[in-house]
Amino acid sequence: MTEANNRLSVAPMMDWTDRHCRYLHRLLSRNALLYTEMVTAAALVRGGARHLLRFDPAEHPVAVQLGGAEPGELAAAARMAAEAGYDEINLNVGCPSDRVQSGCFGAVLMEQPALVADCVAAMVAAQPVEVTVKCRIGVDAQAPEEVLPAFLETIRDAGVRRVTIHARKAWLQGLSPKENREVPPLDYDLVYRMKAEFPELHVSVNGGIGSLEEARAHLAQGVDGVMIGRAAYHRPADILLEADRAIWGEPPPLARAEEAVELMKPYIAAHLAEGGRLHQVTRHMLGLFAGRPGARGWRRVLSEGAHRPGAGVALLDAALAEVEPEGEKRAS
Numbered sequence: 001m002t003e004a005n006n007r008l009s010v011a012p013m014m015d016w017t018d019r020h021c022r023y024l025h026r027l028l029s030r031n032a033l034l035y036t037e038m039v040t041a042a043a044l045v046r047g048g049a050r051h052l053l054r055f056d057p058a059e060h061p062v063a064v065q066l067g068g069a070e071p072g073e074l075a076a077a078a079r080m081a082a083e084a085g086y087d088e089i090n091l092n093v094g095c096p097s098d099r100v101q102s103g104c105f106g107a108v109l110m111e112q113p114a115l116v117a118d119c120v121a122a123m124v125a126a127q128p129v130e131v132t133v134k135c136r137i138g139v140d141a142q143a144p145e146e147v148l149p150a151f152l153e154t155i156r157d158a159g160v161r162r163v164t165i166h167a168r169k170a171w172l173q174g175l176s177p178k179e180n181r182e183v184p185p186l187d188y189d190l191v192y193r194m195k196a197e198f199p200e201l202h203v204s205v206n207g208g209i210g211s212l213e214e215a216r217a218h219l220a221q222g223v224d225g226v227m228i229g230r231a232a233y234h235r236p237a238d239i240l241l242e243a244d245r246a247i248w249g250e251p252p253p254l255a256r257a258e259e260a261v262e263l264m265k266p267y268i269a270a271h272l273a274e275g276g277r278l279h280q281v282t283r284h285m286l287g288l289f290a291g292r293p294g295a296r297g298w299r300r301v302l303s304e305g306a307h308r309p310g311a312g313v314a315l316l317d318a319a320l321a322e323v324e325p326e327g328e329k330r331a332s
């Protein structure tokens with residue numbers, strides 16, 4: 001992985017950015033940094049769930065996101081992640097879900113910068129892979145202009161060089177996790193100011209970014225990177241298949257999204273041969289033709305057929321027959 005990969009990343013998303021999803025995303029962009037779902041340190045260290053770290057070598061550059069708030073446990077989990085071969089180890093200081101709050105980690109840690117510093121220092125000391133942080137601009141009644149710079153200073157002094165800031169607060173009382181990704185207002189300017197105030201930090205902005213044009217506009221404001229979550233998941237071809245050209249000035253790896261379907265076939269066949277189910281992979285492919293004539297048919301054939309016992313890769317051809325060819329748009 002190089003510094004340049006950070007210019008665009010796909011956000012960590014529970015239940016969404018699993019290894020199958022990341023394999024697909026990597027077919028669409030050679031350069032974008034891909035994040036795993038959050039894996040809790042407790043599951044790795046106390047639960048022995050090493051399988052949660054599994055990924056395909058094709059996914060590089062790939063970052064694992066850890067959740068936790070206990071320095072020793074996070075250090076042990078970071079060691080396991082480094083052994084597994086991840087390119088980056090990210091600590092979740094932004095996720096507001098109840099489950100995460102009750103474990104006292106995620107966004108609630110914005111209120112405990114000293115504890116976050118202990119955590120990241122332990123993770124840095126335990127292994128050689130870079131440790132990064134994903135955070136919010138604040139939580140609840142905190143004043144972001146005050147707490148965010150103090151937070152960044154504290155984690156910088158603990159050894160963090162790279163941070164992704166979801167540019168809205170998390171309101172820990174009264175909002176669902178979904179509402180917490182939509183309701184608290186976005187403050188991109190504050191993130192730009194943080195980059196200016198901490199030029200030594202690599203700062204990525206996240207939250208509500210829906211196109212590569214928007215991503216480029218953020219980069220033009222001086223931030224080092226842009227992280228895209230939902231748009232990349234729901235419209236992977238719009239975002240990722242155009243990203244290598246728009247962000248890195250390189251030709252895209254594929255001329256058309258259809259080619260990704262072909263390239264997923266051997267991957268899916270191997271997954272099925274291991275006893276996996278078709279829908280576990282195809283559910284991440286539903287948005288592949290979003291916005292194109294026939295996209296609805298593609299989704300319907302896949303979602304109705306992929307759960308059926310014995311469903312195999314032939315279903316992809318049946319679904320693809322619904323999609324109207326778009327010509328050689330990207331091949332020029």
Ligand SMILES: Cc1cc2nc3c(=O)[nH]c(=O)nc-3n(C[C@H](O)[C@H](O)[C@H](O)COP(=O)(O)O)c2cc1C
Pocket residue numbers: 011012013014015016037038065092093094095134166181206207208209227228229230231
């Ligand atoms: C389904 C879903 C699951 C998410 N899970 C995580 C997670 O595990 N860790 C995390 O830091 N953020 C998580 N997020 C938040 C995203 O990483 C991102 O910060 C947020 O969606 C805002 O970016 P976007 O507007 O580009 O989607 C999740 C978001 C979604 C939609």
